[in-house]
Structure formats: C-alpha cells, structure tokens
Amino acid sequence: MNSNKKITLALTAIVIALAAVGYGAYQLGARKSVAAVAITAPAGKKPLYWHDPMVPGQRFDKPGKSPFMDMQLVPVYAQEGGGAADDGGxxxxxxxxxxxxxxxxxxxxxxxASGFSAIGNVAFNDRDVALVQARSSGFVERLYARAPLDPVRKGQALAEVYVPDWVAAQEEFLAARSMQGADTAGLVDGARQRMRLAGMSEGQIHGVESTGKVQARLTIVAPISGVIAELGAREGLTMAMGAPLFRINGLSTVWVNAEVPENMLGQLRPGDPVVAQAQALPGSDFKGKVSAILPEVNPTTRTATARIELANPGGNLLPGMFASVTFGAERGxxxxxxxxxxxxxxxxxxxxxxxxxxxxxxxxxxxxxxxxxxxxxxxxxxxxxxxxxxxxxxxxxSEASLTGTETRMAGMDKMGGMQMKPATPAAASHHAEGKVEQIGKDSITISHGPIASLQWGPMTMGFKLPPTGLPANIKVGTQVAFDIKKGERGFDIITIAASKAMSMDGMKMPMAMPGVSK
Structure with a gap:
C-alpha cells in the first residue's frame, strides 16, 4: 500500500514538472514569436518610426518596450506611393x-464666381415721382383720372379746374395788350408776370396770347408717365393754394429691396450689376445695378437692405411682386x-x-x-x-477616423510588415485567456496571451471589473477565460470565469490525468 502511494506521488511530480516546462516554453515562444513579427523589418525597407498600436498618436524614433502597455513597439514603414503605412488613411x-x-x-x-442670390420686393422708384399741386385757389369742375393706380401718359389730361384769380389776371393782360401807345409794352409785360404769379404755366399763358380770349377753365395734364400713386382731387372740390391734387409714380424703372445676409455685405458695392427674375414673369430677366446699401441691419433677421434699380420696359414689374436677385459675377x-x-x-x-x-x-x-x-x-x-x-x-x-485611428474599412492592412485582418469594431467583444496578477477594488490585472481579434500580442494590463463583480473562485494566480469590450476609458471585462484547470503555482494542470489514480 505504501509503495502504491509512493508511485502515485512520483508520477504526479513528473506530470507537474512536464506541465510547467511545457507552459513556460509556450509562453516564451509566443512572446518571442510576436516580438519577432513586430520588429522584423521587410526586406529592403527601413522603419519611419515606432509606435504602440494602442496609442497610435505617440511616435518613437527607436524600438523598445511600450511605456503604455507590456508589449514591444511596432515599426511603421513607408508605402510604395510614399508616406507612412499608418497615416490615418x-x-x-x-x-x-x-x-x-x-x-x-x-x-x-x-x-x-462670387455671386449669390437674395429675395426682395419690387417697389416704386421714389426718385421718379411728380407731384401736381394747386397753384391758386379754385374749383375742380371735371376730373379725368378718378382712381388711385390709374395709369397715365405724359401730357394726358387729369382735371379741368376753374380759378377766379387766373380769370382776372388774363383779363388784365388782354386789356393791357389792346391799349395803344408807346408806353404800353411795360403794362403788357407786367400783366404777363401777374399771370405767372397766379400759377399759370407758360403753356397756359401762350394759349391766352394766341387766342386772345380768357381761358376760364384750364386743363391740368400729367407731367410724366406712370400711375397715380395718390389722388387728392375730386369733382366739385374747392382747391386751396398748395393743396396736392395728384402724385404720379413713374414705372420706367423700379426698385427691388433685397434682404442680404450680414456676412455677405462685404461682397457688395454700389454700382455692381445684378440680374433679377420674378415668379410672376417666368423666363424674363431684368438687368440693373445696386443703387445703395441701406446703413441699417435688422437685429432679428441679421440682414441689411440692398436697394436695386431695375429697368422696367413695358412696366411688367409691379410694386409688391417677389423677385429673386443674383448679385455679382466672376471677378478677382x-x-x-x-x-x-x-x-x-x-x-x-x-x-x-x-x-x-x-x-x-x-x-x-x-x-x-x-x-x-x-x-x-x-x-x-x-x-x-x-x-x-x-x-x-x-x-x-466611419471606418477611417479623421483623427487618425487604426480602424480600417476593408482589405488587408500592413502594419509593421505583417499582413493583418481589419480591426474588429470597438463595440464587439474579444475573447482571451490569462492569469490573474492583481485584484483591486474596481479593477483586475491579467497577464493574457495573444488576442487575434484586436491584433494584440501577450501583455499584462488592467481591466475594469464587470458590474456583477468577480466569481468567488477567482483569486490572484487563477487561470481565467474572459471576454472584453471597448468602454469609455479603455477595455472592460464583460464576462470572466476560471479556466477548466486548477491553478498550481501559476501553471495549468488538468483535473484528471490519464493513468494516475486518485
């Protein structure tokens, strides 16, 4: 019986020793293999710099161990087209x-082309206005233009008025002209001047001279072509001197008050050519120029008004219409x-x-x-x-971050001369196995083997504990299998469990060994 126990203990010791040697050889071979792959340069190429794949923004001018992770720095080589293999592309x-x-x-x-467009409203050109007033007191006996916005032509009759003062002045003029004598010329000139002072125009005075008769009723005509913007006369109206009878706005040119964004004002100058289109007149272009930029910015819309003067042949553009205005042309x-x-x-x-x-x-x-x-x-x-x-x-x-991370879209990427698969998206989980080195309050340090899905070699690093905590059978030195996922501040453990092996001095050993009795 004692001899059997001795044989069992001897065989157990042999198996433990062989397992220790095998595990140590595996770990040493894995580290040397990864290190050799990471630092072996391709034939005929010289590294541009070295970096830690976990911190790609930090570059080093010589190989060595990473100050961030327990791993060797990875060289970066120039591509055939020039530039570094890891340049954020x-x-x-x-x-x-x-x-x-x-x-x-x-x-x-x-x-x-520095031009831009803006929307505006068509308005009357306030520089093309004629005002017809009563020059003397009198009466409106007949009215020809009866409503506001009636179109009128230059010379068209607007109203027929009776002015008593004009009748007296005319009679005095005709009486002075009919007198005989050498000193009557001065009287005639004085009578003519009194007709002017009464408000009669040169045309009306000439009519009295040519006919030799008193013009009791006089016709007021339109001084320009356009529309009647304001109508102050009515039939039977008693006129007072200076009373406005008609205000006529011309339509040969119009204004467009365009709302220009504040940041575009620097591109505008008075006199710049513009082209306008009106929705009511499709296919028609109206050319003009910037007349003025009003010195005021609307604090609500942050726009200023650009006053555009447009030629309006035919009077097709009417006040109140919407117009799209295109400013500027190629210049500079x-x-x-x-x-x-x-x-x-x-x-x-x-x-x-x-x-x-x-x-x-x-x-x-x-x-x-x-x-x-x-x-x-x-x-x-x-x-x-x-x-x-x-x-x-x-x-x-979405696959190649503008900040230069190592995410790649498709295909094989060369890193340090080694063909590697695309990095797994950060949201995916990654499986690894290793040994627990230290357990803290909120973290755990594990020496793990290579993680192919992350292109990592063997290293020792810390992880955040899972929300549920560690299983009771995991202690320092325990061999564990775990899954990690990218978190806000590094990689977090999402699942962890002891490997199906018992821990003995940091080495894996099967629970049941063939040929050995318990």
Missing part, C-alpha cells in the same frame, strides 16, 4: 469603392477650388477626403475661403490636380 478595394458609390473631382484653379484672382460637397465641416475644422493611387483615401485639413456656384475656395491644404472625394465621405470616415 484607409485603403479599400475597387469592389468596395464601387459599392460605396465613391465619386471624385479634380482640384482646379480659376476665377471663383484665380484660386484653387473644389466642389462644396467635398468639404466636411466638423465644427472646428474643414476636412476633405483626398483620393490617392492604389485605392487609398486620406483625410486632409484645409483652409477654406469664399463660396459661389457650388464651389469653395481652398487657401491651404491641397494642390492643383489632386483628386478629392465628393460623395460617400462619411461612409469612408
């Missing part, structure tokens, strides 16, 4: 590029320009996705200028002839 296959609907445009140089020096849809506004930066040879796409920060006709000026960041993406930028950006 993404390489996609032609098939994926076609599926995404990627379209590109060329960066060109030319005059940027040649500039680099791209389609406006190629520019991604992030809030703090302006970014375009640069298309390079071999299906590679790279985000580039640019400085933009003015816009016009669907084009945007590029002041810095691009060169003439380059290709930029004008569609599917956000589909590319």
């Amino acid at each position: 993404v390489t996609i296959s032609p098939r994926v590029e076609q599926n995404l609907g990627v379209r590109t445009a060329t960066v060109t140089r030319g005059k940027l 020096a040649d500039v680099l320009q791209v389609p406006s849809e190629a520019v991604i506004q992030t809030g703090t930066r302006s970014v375009v996705m640069l298309a390079q040879a071999g299906g590679k796409f790279k985000p580039v920060d640019v400085e933009t200028g003015s816009e016009g006709n669907g084009l945007t000026e590029i002041r810095k960041g691009l060169s003439e002839g380059q290709q930029v993406v004008i569609s599917a930028q956000f589909l590319i950006d």
